[in-house]
Amino acid sequence: MNPNREQKKLIENTEGSFLVDAGAGTGKTFTVTERYVEILEKAEPKDIFLATFTRNAAEEMSERIAEKSSYKTSKIYNAPISTFHGYCQGLLERHGFDTPKKLGIKAEIENIETLESQIRERQYFDSFYENFRSERPEYFEYYHLIQDSSDLLSLLKSLASRGVIPEKDGWFLKSEEYLDGDFDTYREIFRELNKPQEGRNGNKNQSILRQRIYTIKYKELPEDAPSYSDIAGDRGCKQVRKDFMKKAFKQDREKLKEFIRDIYFEYLEYSLENSYLNFGFMMALAFVTLYSNEEARNHESFNYLMIDEFQDTNEIQLKISLLLADRPNICVVGDWKQSIYSFQYADVDNIRNFEGRMNENIAELNTGGQRVSFDSLEVEKIGLKKNYRSTQKILDAAEQSFELRGNNYERIEKPDLVSLESEASHEEVDVRKLMCEEEKENILRRIQEIIGNYSIEGEKIDYSDIAVISRTRSFGLGLQDLADEYGVPAAYEGGIELFNTSEAKIVLAWLRALRESRKGWAVILERSGYSLTQAERILDEEKEEEIPENLLGFREKLKDIEGLESQLRSILDRYGLENPVAEKIIEVLTDVYRSSFMTRGELIRFIEDNIEESEIYEVDTSRQRDCVKIQTIHGAKGLEYPVVFVADVNKGRFPSRNGNYRPVMFDDVIGLRQRKVFDPESSYVFDNWRTEILSRCVGSKYDEERRLMYVAMTRAEKYLFVSAEKGRESRFFEDLELEEENISGEPEKQDKTGERRDELKVERPESTRKRLVSTAERTDLDEAFTDNTDYGRKIHEFMKDYVKNQRRPESQVERKISEKIDSLSGEIRAEVEFTYPKDEVVHTGRTDLVVETEDKVRVIDLKTSENFREAHKKQLKIYREAFESITGKKVETEIFHV
DNA sequence: GAAACCAGTTTTTTT
DNA sequence: AACTGGTTTC
Numbered sequence: 001m002n003p004n005r006e007q008k009k010l011i012e013n014t015e016g017s018f019l020v021d022a023g024a025g026t027g028k029t030f031t032v033t034e035r036y037v038e039i040l041e042k043a044e045p046k047d048i049f050l051a052t053f054t055r056n057a058a059e060e061m062s063e064r065i066a067e068k069s070s071y072k073t074s075k076i077y078n079a080p081i082s083t084f085h086g087y088c089q090g091l092l093e094r095h096g097f098d099t100p101k102k103l104g105i106k107a108e109i110e111n112i113e114t115l116e117s118q119i120r121e122r123q124y125f126d127s128f129y130e131n132f133r134s135e136r137p138e139y140f141e142y143y144h145l146i147q148d149s150s151d152l153l154s155l156l157k158s159l160a161s162r163g164v165i166p167e168k169d170g171w172f173l174k175s176e177e178y179l180d181g182d183f184d185t186y187r188e189i190f191r192e193l194n195k196p197q198e199g200r201n202g203n204k205n206q207s208i209l210r211q212r213i214y215t216i217k218y219k220e221l222p223e224d225a226p227s228y229s230d231i232a233g234d235r236g237c238k239q240v241r242k243d244f245m246k247k248a249f250k251q252d253r254e255k256l257k258e259f260i261r262d263i264y265f266e267y268l269e270y271s272l273e274n275s276y277l278n279f280g281f282m283m284a285l286a287f288v289t290l291y292s293n294e295e296a297r298n299h300e301s302f303n304y305l306m307i308d309e310f311q312d313t314n315e316i317q318l319k320i321s322l323l324l325a326d327r328p329n330i331c332v333v334g335d336w337k338q339s340i341y342s343f344q345y346a347d348v349d350n351i352r353n354f355e356g357r358m359n360e361n362i363a364e365l366n367t368g369g370q371r372v373s374f375d376s377l378e379v380e381k382i383g384l385k386k387n388y389r390s391t392q393k394i395l396d397a398a399e400q401s402f403e404l405r406g407n408n409y410e411r412i413e414k415p416d417l418v419s420l421e422s423e424a425s426h427e428e429v430d431v432r433k434l435m436c437e438e439e440k441e442n443i444l445r446r447i448q449e450i451i452g453n454y455s456i457e458g459e460k461i462d463y464s465d466i467a468v469i470s471r472t473r474s475f476g477l478g479l480q481d482l483a484d485e486y487g488v489p490a491a492y493e494g495g496i497e498l499f500n501t502s503e504a505k506i507v508l509a510w511l512r513a514l515r516e517s518r519k520g521w522a523v524i525l526e527r528s529g530y531s532l533t534q535a536e537r538i539l540d541e542e543k544e545e546e547i548p549e550n551l552l553g554f555r556e557k558l559k560d561i562e563g564l565e566s567q568l569r570s571i572l573d574r575y576g577l578e579n580p581v582a583e584k585i586i587e588v589l590t591d592v593y594r595s596s597f598m599t600r601g602e603l604i605r606f607i608e609d610n611i612e613e614s615e616i617y618e619v620d621t622s623r624q625r626d627c628v629k630i631q632t633i634h635g636a637k638g639l640e641y642p643v644v645f646v647a648d649v650n651k652g653r654f655p656s657r658n659g660n661y662r663p664v665m666f667d668d669v670i671g672l673r674q675r676k677v678f679d680p681e682s683s684y685v686f687d688n689w690r691t692e693i694l695s696r697c698v699g700s701k702y703d704e705e706r707r708l709m710y711v712a713m714t715r716a717e718k719y720l721f722v723s724a725e726k727g728r729e730s731r732f733f734e735d736l737e738l739e740e741e742n743i744s745g746e747p748e749k750q751d752k753t754g755e756r757r758d759e760l761k762v763e764r765p766e767s768t769r770k771r772l773v774s775t776a777e778r779t780d781l782d783e784a785f786t787d788n789t790d791y792g793r794k795i796h797e798f799m800k801d802y803v804k805n806q807r808r809p810e811s812q813v814e815r816k817i818s819e820k821i822d823s824l825s826g827e828i829r830a831e832v833e834f835t836y837p838k839d840e841v842v843h844t845g846r847t848d849l850v851v852e853t854e855d856k857v858r859v860i861d862l863k864t865s866e867n868f869r870e871a872h873k874k875q876l877k878i879y880r881e882a883f884e885s886i887t888g889k890k891v892e893t894e895i896f897h898v
Numbered sequence: 899g900a901a902a903c904c905a906g907t908t909t910t911t912t913t
Numbered sequence: 914a915a916c917t918g919g920t921t922t923c
Binding site: 652 | 914915916917918922923
């Protein structure tokens with residue numbers, strides 16, 4: 001593959017700073033890795049920092065670079081090619097020990113756990129918040145405004161992502177300025193929105209702002225607040241009264257800021273005392289470390305910086321990269337049009353206003369001392385505009401995304417953008433809009449039609465060439481069910497609410513029933529065909545004898561079964577539930593139960609919390625080989641398919657009408673604001689008219705939805721269908737100008753065994769994600785992956801046999817395990833059971849590998865999943881304590897991932 | 899013909 | 914809460 005002119009320019013120019021606008025399908029990964037290899041001509045891997053958005057992407061980059069360069073693979077794998085999060089975690093471990101003191105926090109950073117689980121963090125935060133409330137009664141008014149503590153937590157996280165950080169008696173650096181907002185920008189926006197609109201025959205109509213403000217009429221405002229007509233004038237008035245521009249912005253926010261600072265600071269303190277950090281806090285502390293510790297800065301500095309997927313970074317990451325740069329040599333690569341992670345606090349302004357933002361931050365960071373090694377950054381822009389993925393028809397259609405209105409009165413101007421030019425070699429084929437009364441059925445029917453009649457360059461299309469992507473998960477899950485019904489091979493890929501499935505609910509019920517809980521029996525009886533009232537009667541009258549014999553018998557049988565895994569299996573088997581979801585439930589529960597030494601009660605609590613938080617787990621159903629992929633837009637980002645359906649472009653779904661309602665909000669322009677006020681006189685919570693006005697000036701919520709549409713459509717290589725249900729089409733669908741197709745029809749039922757396997761496969765370009773294993777390993781894994789726990793069991797079995805010298809490795813994974821075991825010296829034992837009393841509890845467990853030498857013991861645990869890293873750490877901690885007390889030797893623990 | 903009003907509907911994505 | 918899509922008022 002030879003680079004084109006723009007790609008070449010970037011690859012060859014390794015000196016200076018660049019902003020690379022790398023549109024969809026323009027060979028970004030190729031260019032970045034080539035440039036990296038080019039830099040290796042004059043620098044070592046350790047001098048080059050390459051940041052990616054996901055761990056998978058980091059691995060893929062390493063893999064590709066290792067292939068291209070003459071360096072040893074291990075050298076590349078140890079190079080700083082990682083996510084920002086991963087890098088910052090290491091940075092804190094190396095230099096963060098004293099960082100909390102810089103903010104006035106006594107705790108130290110040592111053995112800190114990064115909390116990835118939302119559930120656990122909410123539990124921690126809630127217990128912190130409860131305590132805070134009782135200790136700080138002076139903030140009572142805010143407790144009335146904030147009903148849901150998670151609103152507060154997400155506010156703190158969003159502050160951290162922007163580099164707003166609290167100190168004991170104030171704010172770190174210019175944080176406070178950020179909280180005050182930016183009046184000048186606000187003024188401009190207000191004036192712009194308040195211009196009367198062009199009506200017919202040169203008439204003026206009311207301004208957009210005045211229109212938007214109308215609902216203030218129905219707000220509950222305190223008595224002294226201005227009325228709607230005070231603000232917007234009388235009927236026929238075209239504009240909001242101009243003096244309200246200032247009046248709305250000016251509000252005394254001292255107490256609110258103090259409240260937020262105290263809660264932020266104390267929660268950070270609490271979190272450090274309890275040795276955990278969330279992603280946001282971790283990044284914030286990494287930033288504080290680099291800012292305030294010159295030694296750390298000198299140690300962690302790079303000659304070359306490259307940041308991939310820059311549209312998904314936030315301000316703190318931008319600040320960190322400035323402090324990491326040895327010299328003005330920073331290359332950021334991304335596409336603002338594909339920025340779709342604002343809910344993860346990504347800030348699209350990072351890329352849209354790169355040079356400005358960099359220079360503002362350099363100035364800020366260099367006040368009172370040189371911390372960034374240079375005083376300004378000159379940035380050269382490079383645009384990659386040759387697209388090697390899609391036909392021109394598809395690219396043109398996708399570009400329409402930015403002209404789609406979100407609602408009936410939105411007026412948008414098409415933003416400046418670099419149009420992509422198709423270099424794809426395939427013929428021009430279909431780009432259509434589909435509309436039908438039964439959308440899901442119609443999509444399936446259309447898929448059948450494609451499979452039967454369409455071809456690409458003479459070769460027929462496979463199911464696996466087709467993807468259906470939608471804004472929401474629920475549509476995809478619904479489609480999956482229907483596809484199963486009709487026998488169309490399809491696989492939903494991505495996370496589901498694992499514990500909201502019927503599989504999980506029956507498991508929960510039996511776990512409860514085993515503890516004699518009424519709650520569990522109600523569900524079980526209902527499942528057995530009793531009505532809710534019948535079930536309640538039986539339970540109310542405590543007539544256990546009325547519970548069917550077989551159910552009671554089953555409970556006794558369960559009681560006798562040893563081990564959680566077998567119990568779970570019998571429960572699920574009883575209901576005939578043998579599917580990937582059931583397997584995942586078993587995997588998650590046995591893993592978390594064993595590794596965190598939970599009681600049964602805690603396990604039930606764990607499930608309940610998962611249900612409440614709608615926690616998402618990845619369930620892998622992709623083992624089916626030739627099937628249609630069903631994904632969310634977020635899930636499909638970075639991937640490509642010959643045939644793409646963008647489905648469910650319906651009202652309320654896409655664009656999503658997200659209620660971004662927060663009692664306390666933060667925005668770059670208007671700063672920190674409260675949307676409600678508490679009146680102590682009447683003990684009543686009123687709406688805050690000022691914030692009502694301000695919040696209508698900022699945030700065009702549909703921009704990100706338009707970018708989502710762009711991402712969705714650019715996934716397609718040859719065929720693109722945008723689909724909606726008749727009568728429910730969204731504004732997006734209506735505005736999209738494409739050839740329409742209006743045929744209804746049911747899909748045919750097909751026989752699953754009748755899958756057309758004999759058809760020729762169309763060669764697919766390498767996907768840019770999910771390439772954790774090389775192709776050779778993948779075939780091995782496919783064999784082993786009949787299901788996940790099965791896989792784990794097989795691996796453990798092999799390990800045991802190998803230690804006993806009873807088996808030879810046969811697959812890649814097994815070789816990896818055997819090499820590991822061969823590398824160990826000492827007395828090796830597999831599956832060692834132990835009993836260890838600690839405090840009131842007796843821990844029993846079984847460790848995978850124990851290697852004993854004269855002076856020490858090594859405990860190695862095999863893990864097949866990285867999902868529960870923190871729980872695993874806890875498990876190992878207990879192993880260590882146990883073996884130390886049993887053997888009296890020094891104990892080392894290790895997780896071995898396979 | 900624009901502005902005002904009213905009643906009814908729907909509510910997401912995940913490193 | 915924020916929208917849609919209708920009717921009523923000015």
